[in-house]
Amino acid sequence: MQQVPAQQSVTSLARYAPARANGVDPFHGYQNRDYCNAFWGPGDTGPNVLLARMRGAERTMDELRSFWRERTNIETEYAQKLAKLSKVPIGVEEVGELRSSLNMLQKETEVQAGSHLELADRMRNVLEKQADEFHQKQVQHRLTLQANIGKKLKHRQTQETFATRAWEKCENDRSRINSYTQQLNYTAAGPDAQRLESKLARTRETAKANEKDFLAFTQTVVELLAEWQTEWKSFCDSCHDLEEERMEFMKDNLWLYANEVSTLCVSDDQSCERIRESLDQFEPERDALTFAEEYASGNELPQPPNMSIDSSDPSIASKTQYANFERKSNRPPRPLSYPYQEGEAVENSIDTSRGPTAQADGMHISGPESLTQSPPPPPPPISTSNSNSTAFTAPTSIARTPSSASPTSGRITRTPSLRPGTHLPVQPANGHTTQEESAFGRKVLFYVRALYDYQATIDEEFDFQAGDVIAVTSAPEDGWWSGELLDDARKVEGKHIFPSNFVCLF
Incomplete structure (x- = not known):
């Protein structure tokens, strides 16, 4: 000791x-x-x-x-x-x-x-x-x-x-x-x-x-x-x-x-x-749409007043118009909102509103290099009923989410939630699906392109990189789709599951 x-x-x-002199033992050897x-x-x-x-x-x-x-x-x-x-x-x-x-x-x-x-x-x-x-x-x-x-x-x-x-x-x-x-x-x-x-x-x-x-x-x-x-x-x-x-x-x-x-x-x-x-559970893009869903005043555009003297003339009656504009966002790339711990996966900050053209414009888009938990639920799907209105549907939850509890310490080890973007590919109508078959004999519904890198977390999933093209063979509502990577060198039979919120329509 x-x-x-x-x-x-x-x-x-x-x-x-008392002052002790050097070399003098006050205890006299005891x-x-x-x-x-x-x-x-x-x-x-x-x-x-x-x-x-x-x-x-x-x-x-x-x-x-x-x-x-x-x-x-x-x-x-x-x-x-x-x-x-x-x-x-x-x-x-x-x-x-x-x-x-x-x-x-x-x-x-x-x-x-x-x-x-x-x-x-x-x-x-x-x-x-x-x-x-x-x-x-x-x-x-x-x-x-x-x-x-x-x-x-x-x-x-x-x-x-x-x-x-x-x-x-x-x-x-x-x-x-x-x-x-x-x-x-x-x-x-x-x-x-x-x-x-x-x-x-x-x-x-x-x-x-x-x-x-x-x-x-x-x-x-x-x-x-x-x-x-x-x-x-x-x-x-x-x-x-x-x-x-x-x-x-x-x-x-x-x-x-x-x-x-x-x-x-x-x-x-x-x-x-x-x-x-x-x-x-808080997705900023989704909550912004929730506000519009609950408190929107409609999409009917205001019409100029009828200045005609003869209001009974049907040829000059005003025609109702509805807003159907394409959004143009000026948001800068999203910064990290909080410091990450060393060793945790970090999401790249990107402008998700630019869609699949971002990479073509010179922006390098990549997802997390190491994904330690399954992706979050995909953003709410958008179903098109007519050209002038859209219906908002609440997202479904993902059943399989690995636990983040550490078996050794008993304490929770968190990784940052991954919210790569809001681009959920809209499934083509029945008349626009392809009749091709994949290399493993499955029917191809449509094709998508990867927006971000993804690393598989279970045996049924496959890895892909930003820019890869994937043939979709099944598109269930839970957001975990089935498909095949169009790269013979990296395609493996039996690995077909991928997250839909990492891709966009090709």
Whole structure:
């Protein structure tokens, strides 16, 4: 296990930490690092360091508790803003799948608001509450054990101070006695000698009293030290237990926070996935036609007013005309609407309104190089009833769509929806179908040309490239037609299925 370098504290702990000389082992060869063996040393360095550590630990828990409180307030405010935003109307006049997608956006925003509000409640009722409870435990430890050991330490330090001062007095008394004794040796008998003897006698009496006090203080200190060792060892054990419990609590508390936020991220991702699934059903070209189908005012062209005086003359009666124009689109090539993940199939941006003439005009049209899911349902077929009107038919769904769930991770691996264009070949009328037969003996209905490259996803499908000509032998309504590639080098018997929205009439 790699040794993690110790980081110097920027709190009061740095003031009490003893300076370690290079090459000096403060543990004198012992390997045990339990608190009851690590915080002694000369003077009161050990108690100062450990008590500073406990004060810093309590401050850390108080800061963590404040952090959870503020984090909860932020999450609550965010959830409330999301809930308010989900009520704001968006596109109330839209129709079709766009309206459904906008509704899904509002619904999932409301779901996300509820998820974030639940996270805020769990932070408040679990994370913040647990931190507050442990902080109260630290406060109780400080008010009982820590306060008591602090009093014991102060009392011991006071008695040691008294003993030190008594020892200093005894040293002064001995110095004075030696001085008076030397003076008497060089002083002749007389009044001066008598005064020195008197001072010497009083000093000796004072020295005896000071020695008595020194012995008493020393005895008290010895007794207090024995008692202090027992109580300080017990306090060190309690601090060691509390610190281990605090470390374990903080690890669990922070881990729980990471899990809660991660769970919320998964929930948000699921909401986003539901929005993307709704958008998968949204075809802009189809929704534009849906609006015209539901709200169109008709195709009768306005006629000039009859300015003739004789309105009964049938030769001058106005003739009703109907709009039957060909659309000319000026749309630029469609840009990518969102960034794709690396390795996903990417659809080329093309102007689909130009139809099969795009390649002739110099634009290179190609589909996805690697298709990892079946093509989307073809655009709605257009059936021609007369020259002046068109009928809009809802598309049918494709039955076979491979799942995009990853069997190893269980998570959804998405590829972008492929919407190469809206050119669904209109099937020729019965009178215009060819009577030819394909190379494999099937009746050819008509011919189509590929607009995009396509790579088969199942055994029955075949690959083709943009510009290839295909003989259609069956054109079911689900959009997956049968046909044969008119290229003997690449044509394979048994492979006949292809997507109709990748081709146009030849």
